[in-house]
Amino acid sequence: MKQVLIIGLGRSSSVLIEYFLEYSKVNNTKITLLDQHQNDYTKTIKNTSLCSLIFFDIYDEIKRRNEIKKSHLVISMLPPRFHTLIAKDCIYFKKNLITASYVSDEMFLLDSEAKKANILILNEIGLDPGIDHISAMKIIDSLNDSGANILSFKSFCGGLIAPESSNNPWDYKFTWNPRNVVLAGKDGSKYLKDGSIKELKYNEVFTNTEKITIPQYGDFESYANRNSLNYIKKYNLENINTLVRGTLRRPGFCPSWDVLVKSGLTSFDEIDMKSVKTKYEELINKNDNKLIQNNLEYLDLFNSDENIKFNSPGDFLQSKLEKKWALSKNDKDMIVMQHKFEYELNNINYRLTSSMVLIGSDDIKTAMAKTVGLPVFFAAKQILEDKTSLKGVKIPVHKELYSPILKSLEDEGISFIDSIEEI
Structure with a gap:
């Protein structure tokens, strides 16, 4: 056994x-x-x-x-x-x-x-990272086999709240570790754009966003995630001009979160809360964007003295958000992922867009739990049943792993819709 x-x-x-x-x-x-x-x-x-x-x-x-x-x-x-x-x-x-x-x-x-x-x-065999790798590698290998020259690859993913369960101005609730959400972007980001390396500091990440549209689900905004440069070699894309991996949020989230970052509220260092509060109020008073103001007012951060109970601003903010962004019993979450490839084939330029949306069942059987857990499970099956020969520290960019896992995910309703257009 x-x-x-x-x-x-x-x-x-x-x-x-x-x-x-x-x-x-x-x-x-x-x-x-x-x-x-x-x-x-x-x-x-x-x-x-x-x-x-x-x-x-x-x-x-x-x-x-x-x-x-x-x-x-x-x-x-x-x-x-x-x-x-x-x-x-x-x-x-x-x-x-x-x-x-x-x-x-x-x-x-x-x-x-x-x-x-x-x-x-x-x-890296969960959702992001995980499903993003295996779905992208299927397309990359297919394009390479066809003789295409891949010019640009952008990959976006977000764990959000389903439209029918969204009842706060941020259009967001926690579907995974709250601490990781508060720490998002802390190490800045690096990516390749038009042949040049771009590097963003923490206080620049949430002001450099890109608008993304998902058919039937509307507009999102994406901020660059971690170090995308690491995946140029892993994806065998050494000749690419643009490569960026981003996180998706609903419009207005990123500029609102930027205020929290710049005020020091996302820091888990022991910082004097009085100075953080002063900076926060200063930034709000200078901001006349109604969407940002509504988002921050909803959090109701400094209307009591409860902040004195916490070791850091980050602990205080996380505690507040866990109340404001908690999933209710019948809430449904939503996973959104989109890949955008631009490539040249037979002297014609194309754009390939591959999108996936999954809605959760409830606050326990979430889309997040499904898209993180199922890739792990299907990878485990490959190992337990001796169907992979890979050894060492790996990520799932090898066809012997990604191909059967993708097929199993499709059988569970996790699949992508692709479209191709000339550009």
Whole structure:
């Protein structure tokens, strides 16, 4: 019997766990779920009789290593800072590992050790990163096979609230880790535009946006996400002129968030809240944009003295947002993704647009949980059933991974609509 260890039972794990429990019924597989907080998981785990549920601090080395040693495959759904710790144990015990997170510098350095241990450490196989990679690589490989010269690639993704559940001026609610939302853009961004490298500092990210239109769902705005330059080589696009990866929000979100950034409210450093409040009020008074004013007034940030209870402005802001942007029981979230390619073929220039929209079922079976969890699940199946020969620290840009995973996602209703036009 093969054993799978899933570490981290947060809001993005519900669909992954559901599918694994069904898989275990017919595939002689034992599922162990590990978290450090003994909360009520009855909403996310419907049938606990099909799995082992254990709780302990992930820093408890003896218990952690014992569980990893017993497993055939480890899946970490923890925050990224824990992945390297788990990866080192997986290398020691020669166990395959999957995460949905970006490959950190520390993780990348484990590549040669993972290869020596003859294991696969697969990262970036959630939604973004994840579905963006596998859907883009299918198009890139197809265009390259046709002899096309790819000139530009822009990729956008956003986890938002479905139109029917949007009842606040930001058109946004939390569907994943709130801390990550508050920290978004903190490291700035880098991308390639018209052959030139563009680099934005944190206080520039949310003022440099691009309008995106999704058929049937209207307009969005996109801000550049992290370091897009890293993907030029990974996507085999060394001759491209433009490559940018961006995050989608509804119009008005980014300029409103920019006020919070520039006032210091998104900082998790110990900063005097009086100075932050003064800066915030100064920025609001100078801003005459009604949409921005309405968004910020809705947050109702400084109408009490409750900010004194928090260690940092970021903690204070996150606490406020968790109340204002909480999913209600019947709320539905929405995932939006769009790729835009420009390429030359037979002396004619084309634009290929590939779009995907998925609406969640409720506040538990969210579109976010589905689009993060299902790619992880289908990648895990490839490993458990010995259908991939890849070893080392990888992301899913290889056809032997992305092709079957994409097909499985399509069977679950996660698919793209493509259109091509001459330009």
